[in-house]
Amino acid sequence: MGLLGCGAIGSEIAFAIDSGKISAKLTHIYDFSKDNSGKLVNMLQNKPIVTENVGLLAASPVDLIIEAASQDAVRDDILSILQNRKDVMIMSVGALLDESIFDIVMDGCKDFNKRVYLPSGAIIGLDGIRAVRDELDLVTLVTTKNPKALKGAKFFETSNIDLDGITQSTIIYEGSAQEAVRLFPANINVAALLSLAGIGSQKTRVKIIADPSTDKNTHEIQAEGKFGKFSIKVENMPSPSNPKTSRLATLAAIECLKKICGTSLNIGT
Ligand SMILES: NC(=O)c1ccc[n+]([C@@H]2O[C@H](COP(=O)([O-])OP(=O)(O)OC[C@H]3O[C@@H](n4cnc5c(N)ncnc54)[C@H](O)[C@@H]3O)[C@@H](O)[C@H]2O)c1
Known part of the structure; x- marks a missing residue:
């Protein structure tokens, strides 16, 4: 897996992969703050490669890229990720309310036969x-x-x-x-x-x-x-490292990845 954005959500997801909670390997990460990607790598046992730019992340040999960065990142990078034939999990879902971005995502999924996952975030229902x-x-x-x-x-x-x-x-x-x-x-x-x-x-x-x-x-x-x-x-409860982000949003993302990577029961609609 690849990770775009090593802040509150990205780091927690990386820890969940590192500890085996999600059965996947995190092999490539990118954040435009080298401090943030560096800090995260230091805390992981299985060290991913920090790519120099987002293009190299998009082209890396992974099946799925987790976007946990910003609406701008979705706007700027989603097409390149889909063109590189990667599935994507998007956290910065607000970007998709821009119709042109929504169309790029839908066309990209169809043209490259890829999937985009939007976890339930900080709500239920x-x-x-x-x-x-x-x-x-x-x-x-x-x-x-x-x-x-x-x-x-x-x-x-x-x-x-x-x-x-x-x-x-x-x-x-x-x-x-x-x-x-x-x-x-x-x-x-x-x-x-x-x-x-x-x-x-x-x-x-x-x-x-x-x-x-x-x-x-x-x-x-x-x-x-x-x-x-x-x-x-x-x-x-807000995430301890980012009060704007709720703990449930991170947990829902981890659950979504467990579902994608797992072979067990799928519960709920
Ligand atoms: N779907 C949901 O319910 C839900 C809930 C909470 C947060 N979010 C969204 O998820 C995203 C991540 O949240 P967070 O709490 O981890 O934020 P955060 O600010 O803690 O971390 C974001 C990280 O991404 C990096 N970044 C930002 N833009 C980038 C770009 N264009 N390219 C590369 N790196 C970039 C930042 O340097 C930072 O390290 C935000 O957009 C947030 O709004 C979604």
Whole structure:
């Protein structure tokens, strides 16, 4: 396997492979921060090769490349990875709400007969959303995070909300999933997953709340339609090395890789 991005998620996945939790070999990694790739290699028992650039990672002799870097990485590198005939697991799912990127991915999969995996990330219930997608009228996501987990988002470049000045639970954004993933690219990948599984990014509604009293990343989903309705609430512990990322997102990615690499029972839809 190859790994693009050696931060919070990429490192945890690498540890899971190194310890044998996932039956695979991690042979090639790349991160544009040499510090991050170097740190990761030092902590692994089975040392992968650090490639000089992403092109060499894409061309390396692996079956699957795990993207755990950024929306920009998906935008810039997905085509080259698929052209090099590698399957891909994408974590920065928000990139796929850009129709041109989505089309590149879909065409690439078809042209090169490759698969792209999108793990469930920091939410549960995508199986249900997919099952009822033709009968869905309404999907809403309310995400509540500590202000420090929202820091650095593009949204704040043009908004006059001062995150440091927030003293109580405050709605800071309401809009479509399409816009939310553009304004909060590192925070709201779950909105992208919900959109792709359900009724699309224009119709999926998103509310983001900054709450200084919480230490969790909470996602509440309401889905309604001819089938009935359901609601899901997930209270995630943030990853210790990146407060924007929930622990469940990493665990879901590891589970997805176990399923890809394993031969055991497939449980769930
Ligand atoms: N699908 C989900 O539910 C979900 C949940 C959490 C995070 N994410 C996304 O997964 C990605 C990784 O998350 P993380 O918490 O590990 O982030 P992180 O910031 O801890 O690590 C990202 C790493 O990728 C590297 N990187 C970024 N852009 C790159 C590029 N273009 N080329 C090479 N290296 C690059 C960085 O240097 C860093 O080491 C992010 O895009 C994040 O938004 C998805």
